[in-house]
Amino acid sequence: xxxxxxxxxxxxxxxxLGLATAQEAxxxxxxxxxxxxxxxxxxxxxxSLEAAAFANAITPAASSKEKLMFALQDEFVAPSITNxxxxxxxxxxxxxxxxxxxxxxVVRKMNPLRFVAAASIILLIVSGGLNIYFYSKYDDFxx
Amino acid sequence: MEATLKYSETELxxxxxxxxxxxxxxLYDNYSGALLSVIVGVVADTxxxxxxxxxxxxxxxxxxxxxxxxxxxLFTWMLNVARNASIDTVRSKGYQNSQQNQELTETTYNAxxxxxxxxxxxxxxxxVHQLKEEYKVLVELAYFQGFTQDEISKILDIPLGxxxxxxxxxxxxxxxxxKQ
Numbered sequence: 001x002x003x004x005x006x007x008x009x010x011x012x013x014x015x016x017l018g019l020a021t022a023q024e025a026x027x028x029x030x031x032x033x034x035x036x037x038x039x040x041x042x043x044x045x046x047x048s049l050e051a052a053a054f055a056n057a058i059t060p061a062a063s064s065k066e067k068l069m070f071a072l073q074d075e076f077v078a079p080s081i082t083n084x085x086x087x088x089x090x091x092x093x094x095x096x097x098x099x100x101x102x103x104x105x106v107v108r109k110m111n112p113l114r115f116v117a118a119a120s121i122i123l124l125i126v127s128g129g130l131n132i133y134f135y136s137k138y139d140d141f142x143x
Numbered sequence: 144m145e146a147t148l149k150y151s152e153t154e155l156x157x158x159x160x161x162x163x164x165x166x167x168x169x170l171y172d173n174y175s176g177a178l179l180s181v182i183v184g185v186v187a188d189t190x191x192x193x194x195x196x197x198x199x200x201x202x203x204x205x206x207x208x209x210x211x212x213x214x215x216x217l218f219t220w221m222l223n224v225a226r227n228a229s230i231d232t233v234r235s236k237g238y239q240n241s242q243q244n245q246e247l248t249e250t251t252y253n254a255x256x257x258x259x260x261x262x263x264x265x266x267x268x269x270x271v272h273q274l275k276e277e278y279k280v281l282v283e284l285a286y287f288q289g290f291t292q293d294e295i296s297k298i299l300d301i302p303l304g305x306x307x308x309x310x311x312x313x314x315x316x317x318x319x320x321x322k323q
Contacts, residue, residue: 057179065172
């Protein structure tokens with residue numbers, strides 16, 4: 001096929017601007033993998049579109065960012081969790097541990113969140129046990 | 144320190160996929176103005192355009208997994224998210240009604256339109272404005288109003304083949320004008 005003709009056919013612009021049908025888009029994608037010139041033409045048009053949008057940028061309303069950060073606050077990964085050493089490091093260290101002293105060191109390195117999780121589970125079991133205990137006492141009292 | 148932070152597009156996408164707040168903040172700071180210009184091109188009312196911008200950033204954040212960097216630049220993907228959201232807004236019933244009310248207010252009191260930006264002067268619209276009339280109409284319907292080529296053929300009562308060739312010629316001209 002004649003690549004130059006294809007590049008100047010408007011098919012690439014149509015694709016980048018989201019105006020191509022699914023079939024046309026698939027064709028452009030396929031050809032861009034085959035022909036570096038087509039890939040380049042796509043990249044060039046994308047870059048000039050981006051530059052044009054930046055040259056005409058409009059400052060959003062002042063409250064806009066704050067509103068977004070508030071709306072999405074529960075969807076961000078909390079920095080306090082990501083900063084904690086991942087537990088995978090503990091597992092990796094385990095494999096190299098030979099002496100009891102080293103094992104102790106690994107245990108002490110345990111992620112604090114895991115302690116909280118373990119403590120919660122113990123509390124849950126204890127509280128469950130107490131429930132049964134008190135319930136049986138309650139039954140005894142009334143029967 | 145934060146002001147000097149600069150992510151490459153690949154880094155930014157990676158951090159967004161990791162749900163990092165700092166990455167989203169950076170994305171907003173860097174792209175909101177450019178994306179708002181795209182939205183205003185379709186939704187002329189600035190207040191409404193700002194609402195659409197909110198919606199667009201939430202979509203970008205929630206759909207970042209569907210962005211595929213082998214298919215194009217991050218900005219191109221975001222631009223298409225922005226354009227689609229803008230067209231959806233303009234086509235919604237609420238917007239249609241508000242436009243009718245606006246027209247009534249404008250004709251009655253001649254006081255409306257202060258928040259309307261002269262969209263001919265903005266971004267791609269400005270570029271499109273420089274095209275020949277027969278091309279301008281096609282880009283307007285296809286790009287800014289989101290009609291399919293089939294629909295345009297019916298609206299303008301010209302054959303589908305003609306719509307296709309004219310639109311492509313229009314886009315080629317657009318490319319030339321945009322580069323200047």
